[in-house]
Amino acid sequence: MAETMIQLKNITKQYKENKAVKQLDLSIHKGEVFGLLGPNGAGKSTTIYMILGLTEPTEGEVYVSGIHATNKPIEVKKKVGFLPDNVGFYEDMTGMENLILTGKLNGLGRVEAKKRATHWLEQVRMDHAAAKKVGEYSRGMRQRLGLADILMKDPEVVIMDEPTLGIDPKGINELLELIRNLSVDHGLTILLSSHQLHQVQQICDRVGIFVKGELLSYGDIEDLQKTLLDDTLFLYKAKVKGPSHQLVEKLSMEPSVESIDWDEEAYYIRLNKEDQGELAKFFISNQYDLLSLKRMSYGLDDIYQRYFEGGEISD
Ligand SMILES: Nc1ncnc2c1ncn2[C@@H]1O[C@H](COP(=O)(O)OP(=O)(O)OP(=O)(O)O)[C@@H](O)[C@H]1O
Numbered sequence: 542m543a544e545t546m547i548q549l550k551n552i553t554k555q556y557k558e559n560k561a562v563k564q565l566d567l568s569i570h571k572g573e574v575f576g577l578l579g580p581n582g583a584g585k586s587t588t589i590y591m592i593l594g595l596t597e598p599t600e601g602e603v604y605v606s607g608i609h610a611t612n613k614p615i616e617v618k619k620k621v622g623f624l625p626d627n628v629g630f631y632e633d634m635t636g637m638e639n640l641i642l643t644g645k646l647n648g649l650g651r652v653e654a655k656k657r658a659t660h661w662l663e664q665v666r667m668d669h670a671a672a673k674k675v676g677e678y679s680r681g682m683r684q685r686l687g688l689a690d691i692l693m694k695d696p697e698v699v700i701m702d703e704p705t706l707g708i709d710p711k712g713i714n715e716l717l718e719l720i721r722n723l724s725v726d727h728g729l730t731i732l733l734s735s736h737q738l739h740q741v742q743q744i745c746d747r748v749g750i751f752v753k754g755e756l757l758s759y760g761d762i763e764d765l766q767k768t769l770l771d772d773t774l775f776l777y778k779a780k781v782k783g784p785s786h787q788l789v790e791k792l793s794m795e796p797s798v799e800s801i802d803w804d805e806e807a808y809y810i811r812l813n814k815e816d817q818g819e820l821a822k823f824f825i826s827n828q829y830d831l832l833s834l835k836r837m838s839y840g841l842d843d844i845y846q847r848y849f850e851g852g853e854i855s856d
Pocket residue numbers: 556559560561579580581582583584585586587588
């Protein structure tokens with residue numbers, strides 16, 4: 542069993558009438574990339590602030606690397622690097638100078654600080670812009686420098702709030718690849734929040750779908766499909782040639798058939814288990830001319846439509 546790095550135990554955050562987070566239980570393992578996904582206002586930032594010890598849960602407890610986040614926020618801060626959605630740098634200093642300053646503020650000597658800054662600038666592929674003033678960086682470049690900045694502190698856990706926001710598609714791919722590599726190469730535990738399900742799921746080991754303060758489901762994409770799209774899991778589309786008298790009536794008598802819909806094109810049959818073979822047999826043994834039989838596939842788009850749309854998504 543993998544070591545737990547972040548543990549949320551039944552946490553609730555209440556703001557006056559509004560419960561921003563409701564009885565959330567979640568464990569994030571050492572070395573994994575976990576995506577906290579949900580529409581705007583779902584409670585992702587509030588959850589992150591509770592992990593960082595910046596705000597106290599109304600109920601429940603948060604542990605980071607075994608340390609109680611509320612009671613010992615300074616110790617937690619030493620373990621965690623946090624990339625907010627807008628990192629503050631000294632604009633008229635270069636990327637390198639900013640990193641060296643961070644190193645010094647964290648107790649490193651100049652030589653060591655410069656060595657680490659050079660290393661991390663390379664790792665985040667910003668070595669070419671090391672001597673450029675941060676005021677001239679694009680948002681994607683600032684985010685990469687932000688990552689290098691938190692890595693200067695040698696954290697065990699990296700938390701990022703909406704890291705891809707406001708970056709162009711190429712920049713997003715580069716940043717996501719970088720995050721993935723950091724986890725693989727350095728064994729970092731990474732938690733990132735996003736309302737871009739499609740974008741970030743590709744680099745996450747697991748994702749949690751967070752809506753209106755509640756974690757609806759978490760796991761890999763297959764787990765999510767199973768739990769969130771349960772009622773659409775075993776849906777088959779059958780095309781039958783010619784008149785199909787009593788087809789619906791006969792089909793509905795089959796024990797595995799839950800429901801049947803149809804339009805001019807096809808029949809849509811929902812089974813209570815995966816049983817395409819049995820379904821095919823039914824058509825053949827009843828002498829229907831079956832043109833095609835396919836399992837309908839449901840995926841991220843469906844999860845997205847069902848749980849994210851209608852939320853307060855702003856872009
Ligand atoms: N300090 C606060 N006081 C009162 N309500 C708050 C406070 N902070 C957040 N909320 C409310 O809590 C809910 C969750 O907000 P939160 O910022 O955690 O969501 P989010 O998923 O991070 O969304 P976003 O991506 O828009 O930041 C929202 O309804 C928000 O209005």
